[in-house]
Amino acid sequence: MALLFKSDVDRAEQWSAALKRYDPNMEVRVWPDAGSPADIEYALVWKPQQGLLKRFPNLKAIFSLGAGIDHLVDDPELPPNVPLVRMVEPGLTAGMTEFVVMSVLMHHRRMIDYLAMQKDKMWAQLPVPLAADRRIGVMGQGVLGADAAAALAGLGFDVAGWSRSPRPVPGVTGFQGPVFWEAFLSRTDILVCLLPVTKETRGILNAKTFGLMPKGGVVINAARGGLMVEDDLLSALGSGQLSGASLDVFSYEPLVPEHPFWTHPRVIVTPHCAAITVPESGARVVVDNIRRLESGQPLMHVVDIKRGY
Ligand code: NDP
Ligand code: OXD
Numbered sequence: 001m002a003l004l005f006k007s008d009v010d011r012a013e014q015w016s017a018a019l020k021r022y023d024p025n026m027e028v029r030v031w032p033d034a035g036s037p038a039d040i041e042y043a044l045v046w047k048p049q050q051g052l053l054k055r056f057p058n059l060k061a062i063f064s065l066g067a068g069i070d071h072l073v074d075d076p077e078l079p080p081n082v083p084l085v086r087m088v089e090p091g092l093t094a095g096m097t098e099f100v101v102m103s104v105l106m107h108h109r110r111m112i113d114y115l116a117m118q119k120d121k122m123w124a125q126l127p128v129p130l131a132a133d134r135r136i137g138v139m140g141q142g143v144l145g146a147d148a149a150a151a152l153a154g155l156g157f158d159v160a161g162w163s164r165s166p167r168p169v170p171g172v173t174g175f176q177g178p179v180f181w182e183a184f185l186s187r188t189d190i191l192v193c194l195l196p197v198t199k200e201t202r203g204i205l206n207a208k209t210f211g212l213m214p215k216g217g218v219v220i221n222a223a224r225g226g227l228m229v230e231d232d233l234l235s236a237l238g239s240g241q242l243s244g245a246s247l248d249v250f251s252y253e254p255l256v257p258e259h260p261f262w263t264h265p266r267v268i269v270t271p272h273c274a275a276i277t278v279p280e281s282g283a284r285v286v287v288d289n290i291r292r293l294e295s296g297q298p299l300m301h302v303v304d305i306k307r308g309y
Helices: 012-022 090-108 111-119 143-154 178-186 207-212 230-239 279-294
Strands: 002-006 027-030 040-045 061-064 135-139 158-163 172-176 190-193 217-221 242-247 267-269
Touching (some): 002 012, 012 027, 012 279, 090 279, 143 158, 143 172, 172 178
Parallel strands (some): 002 040, 217 242
């Protein structure tokens, strides 16, 4: 059995070593050294070029190296009958929760203001509400959204989550579907987006959404750039409807040097690093899942391609 590894980030050695630690018999072939296409039964990939995966006639499953699978379903030649599995692993989840907690605290504790004041050597204490009086809204209550929401609730914030179906998270008020969208936004001071980008969610962070939030709100997008209408965010920041944003993902990556986000005084930019799959814990999940399939059990974390996540 051979597994094809393909990533645009050079972590092939770490991944091969981690996969072999859990399955010493696994043969890992790193693209472009795939050998005979007929040997490849599994693919573990991040942003493979369009049409690559259809070259392997005996593929049994495609594993995404990330939680998101938009980089795969955008391929019109993706083999239609091969299960697509997204990455769910504890290292990735912990990384995202750290990022979200850090970002919320940066805005809650007014760090953008303090960093600007430091430049001017200005000494002043700014008022900050109690966490219990700061309302956080987390869009997406899946693996990542639920964990981040629970951690924020643990810090004492007033947290709500928004999802399609009921996803009870202790300490978090649940809102479901379009019917409760406005109610969710109207009680949200800091909006955290952890939705997948799909036909339904593309562009959901737009002028109308920002306008439904209380004035002076904050947006944190750690999911996908395609969820946000970037010009609408700039306008909302310009008008004061929003007072800040933390952006880890962009409609075009890497963010071009002339993009206004880089120098905007109310925007914190990070280079799509909110959460990165950890080879050690990720490899274990992939090997366990292959063992499940080989022993006739159903695969875990299979994507519903029609639904888009
Ligand atoms: P999950 O599939 O576990 O969760 C997705 C959540 O979004 C679910 O709660 C789902 O609702 C909800 N959702 C989907 N569509 C809608 C909709 N139309 N209306 C309301 N809710 C909706 O995904 P993960 O939590 O694992 O990951 C989320 C995203 O985070 C990934 O798709 C990826 O794009 C991004 N990501 C970004 C990273 C980064 O470094 N910046 C790193 C890792 C992931 P329901 O529960 O009802 O199904
Ligand atoms: C992911 C990502 O989807 O890193 O895991 O963006």
